[in-house]
Amino acid sequence: MKNHEIVLRCLCFMSGLKKCLLGTAAVLAVVLAANMTTISTAINYLQGGRMAYGLTVGGRAIGGMTREEAAEEVLRGAGKSLAGDVLVLSLPGEEKTFAFPAKEIGLLADVNAMLDAAYQIGRNGAPFQDFFDAANCAINGKEVLAEVRLDETKLTETLNRVKQEVDREPVDASIAFSAAGIEHHAGMTGRKMDVKATAEAVKPELLTLRLPCRETISLEETKPKIGLEDVKAIDGLLGSCSTYYIADTGRGDNIEIATAALNHCLIKPGEELSFNTRVGRRVASAGYATAPVIVNGKVEQDIGGGVCQVSSTLYNAILLAGLTPTARTSHFYPSAYIDAGLDATVADGQIDFVFQNTLPHSVILRAGASAGTLTVEVYGHRADLPGEYDLETAIIGPPPTVEVYRVLYQGDTVVNREYLYTDVYDVPPPPEDEKKPTPSATEPDATPTAEPEPTKPTKPTVPETPAPKPETKPEAKPETKPEAKPTKPTERQPEKNKKPSP
Numbered sequence: 001m002k003n004h005e006i007v008l009r010c011l012c013f014m015s016g017l018k019k020c021l022l023g024t025a026a027v028l029a030v031v032l033a034a035n036m037t038t039i040s041t042a043i044n045y046l047q048g049g050r051m052a053y054g055l056t057v058g059g060r061a062i063g064g065m066t067r068e069e070a071a072e073e074v075l076r077g078a079g080k081s082l083a084g085d086v087l088v089l090s091l092p093g094e095e096k097t098f099a100f101p102a103k104e105i106g107l108l109a110d111v112n113a114m115l116d117a118a119y120q121i122g123r124n125g126a127p128f129q130d131f132f133d134a135a136n137c138a139i140n141g142k143e144v145l146a147e148v149r150l151d152e153t154k155l156t157e158t159l160n161r162v163k164q165e166v167d168r169e170p171v172d173a174s175i176a177f178s179a180a181g182i183e184h185h186a187g188m189t190g191r192k193m194d195v196k197a198t199a200e201a202v203k204p205e206l207l208t209l210r211l212p213c214r215e216t217i218s219l220e221e222t223k224p225k226i227g228l229e230d231v232k233a234i235d236g237l238l239g240s241c242s243t244y245y246i247a248d249t250g251r252g253d254n255i256e257i258a259t260a261a262l263n264h265c266l267i268k269p270g271e272e273l274s275f276n277t278r279v280g281r282r283v284a285s286a287g288y289a290t291a292p293v294i295v296n297g298k299v300e301q302d303i304g305g306g307v308c309q310v311s312s313t314l315y316n317a318i319l320l321a322g323l324t325p326t327a328r329t330s331h332f333y334p335s336a337y338i339d340a341g342l343d344a345t346v347a348d349g350q351i352d353f354v355f356q357n358t359l360p361h362s363v364i365l366r367a368g369a370s371a372g373t374l375t376v377e378v379y380g381h382r383a384d385l386p387g388e389y390d391l392e393t394a395i396i397g398p399p400p401t402v403e404v405y406r407v408l409y410q411g412d413t414v415v416n417r418e419y420l421y422t423d424v425y426d427v428p429p430p431p432e433d434e435k436k437p438t439p440s441a442t443e444p445d446a447t448p449t450a451e452p453e454p455t456k457p458t459k460p461t462v463p464e465t466p467a468p469k470p471e472t473k474p475e476a477k478p479e480t481k482p483e484a485k486p487t488k489p490t491e492r493q494p495e496k497n498k499k500p501s502p
Contacts, residue, residue, distance in 0.1 A: 004089070004150065016146035043134060052121040053138040057114050071115055078109035086211045087202060089162060092219065098162050105158050106151025107206055146209040155199055163193040164216060172226035172266065175234055175364060175379070184232050187224035194218040202388045226266050233361040236382040239320030239389060240377040243313045243337045250289035251306035252372070258310040259285050259369035262376065267357040272326060275311050275346055275353040282307055282348055294332060308345045309337050311353045314376045315344035318355045319406055320389045321363065321378035327354035330423045334400055341393040341402035341423045359384040387415060400425040
C-alpha cells in the first residue's frame with residue numbers, strides 16, 4: 001500500500017471517530033439535561049444532611065430523609081419483617097412444617113449499621129466520586145443491604161430440636177397374620193436431618209431479611225434392609241416343628257429368650273442364617289439363666305442351658321420347609337425333646353447351626369415359646385416346594401446309630417427319599433447313685449471287697465416318630481455342650497417305601 005493511501009485511510013478513521021465522539025457527547029448532554037432536576041435534587045439532599053436521593057434500605061425508601069426519619073422508617077420495615085415467623089422449614093413430600101420467630105433463632109436487625117452505610121452514599125470525600133455516586137443513585141436507585149445479626153449457636157440449637165422430631169430409623173417390610181390370611185406391610189425409609197447443610201441453606205435469606213425464609217430440610221435417607229419386594233411373594237406355611245419344655249424354670253426362660261430372637265427373621269434367596277449370630281451370646285447380661293448342661297459326660301450348671309432345644313426345633317422346621325443345612329452337629333447323647341438324629345447342638349464360639357435358603361423366594365421365621373410349647377414356623381412362597389416334606393429316622397445299630405432321611409410326598413406318593421446322614425451317639429452313663437453299692441448297715445465290720453463294675457446300660461429304644469403330646473410334656477434332660485460329636489455319614493441303606501405314621 002502506497003503512503004498517500006495510508007494517509008487517506010487515517011483521515012477517514014479520524015473523521016468517523018470525531019463524529020462518534022460528538023454523537024456520544026450529544027447523547028450524554030441529553031441524558032444530563034433530562035435528569036438535571038433529579039441530580040440537582042440529589043445534590044441538595046446531600047448538602048442538607050439528608051439521605052441520598054433514590055436510596056432504599058431493606059426495601060424501604062429513605063431518599064431525602066434525615067437520619068432520624070430514616071431510622072424510624074427502617075425500624076418500621078425491620079419490625080414488620082421480623083414480626084411473626086421468619087423461618088419456615090418443611091419435609092420433602094410432606095405437609096408438616098416447622099415455623100420459628102426471629103427471637104427463637106437469634107435473628108436481629110442492626111438498624112444503626114444499615115443507616116451508617118446508607119448515609120455514606122455520596123459522602124466519601126472525593127468530590128468527583130461523590131457527585132458520580134449521588135447522580136447514579138438518583139438516576140438508577142441504590143439498595144443498601146440489610147445489616148443483620150444472626151446468633152448461629154441459637155439457630156443450631158433450634159435446628160437440633162427439629163432433628164429430634166425428624167430423625168427416624170428405617171423400618172423393614174413385614175408380614176402379619178390375620179383371619180383373612182397373610183398381610184404384607186411396606187417398610188419405611190430411615191432419615192437423618194443434616195443440621196449443618198440446613199443452616200447453610202437458610203442463612204442467605206435470613207441475613208438479607210428476605211422473610212419469611214422457606215426452606216426444605218436437608219435429609220440423609222437410609223433404605224430398609226427388607227423391602228416390600230422381599231416379602232410380597234410369601235403366601236403360606238412351608239414347614240413347622242413344635243417341641244415341649246418345662247416353663248417357669250431357668251431352662252424354660254432361656255428357651256423363650258432364644259426363640260424370641262428368631263421371630264420375624266427373614267432369609268433372602270441364597271442367604272445363610274447362623275443361629276449363634278442371630279441369637280447372640282448366651283450370657284447373664286442378655287437375661288440368660290443357669291440351667292443343666294452336660295460337660296465332658298457330666299451334668300453341670302451353666303449359663304444358657306436349654307438353648308439347644310431351640311436350635312433343634314428350628315433345624316426340623318427348616319428341613320420340612322425344603323431349606324438346606326450347611327453346618328449341623330448332633331449332641332453327645334440323644335435328647336429327650338426330639339428324635340435321635342434330628343437334634344442340632346450349639347455352643348458359644350464353638351458349635352453353630354447354619355442353614356441356607358436355596359429356594360427362589362424369601363422365607364420368614366415365625367417363632368414363639370410360651371406355656372411349655374416351643375414352635376418354629378417357616379413361611380414362604382408355596383409354589384417353591386414341589387410337594388410336602390417329612391422326616392424319617394431309623395436305628396440301625398448300637399450304640400444308638402441313627403439314619404435320617406428327608407422324604408418328599410406328592411399326595412400319598414413318595415417321589416424322593418433323600419438320605420441326609422447317619423448319627424452315632426454315645427450311651428449315657430448311669431446315674432451317680434448306681435455306680436457304688438450302698439454299704440450293708442448290718443455288717444459294719446465286714447472286710448471290704450472290690451467295687452463291682454457298673455452294669456452296662458441297655459441300648460436305648462428310640463422310636464421313629466415320637467411326636468410328644470402337649471398334655472404329657474416330658475421334662476427335658478440336660479443337653480450337651482462343647483463335647484458334641486459331629487455327624488458321621490455312612491453308606492446309604494436300601495430305601496424304605498413305607499410312609500411313617502404321623
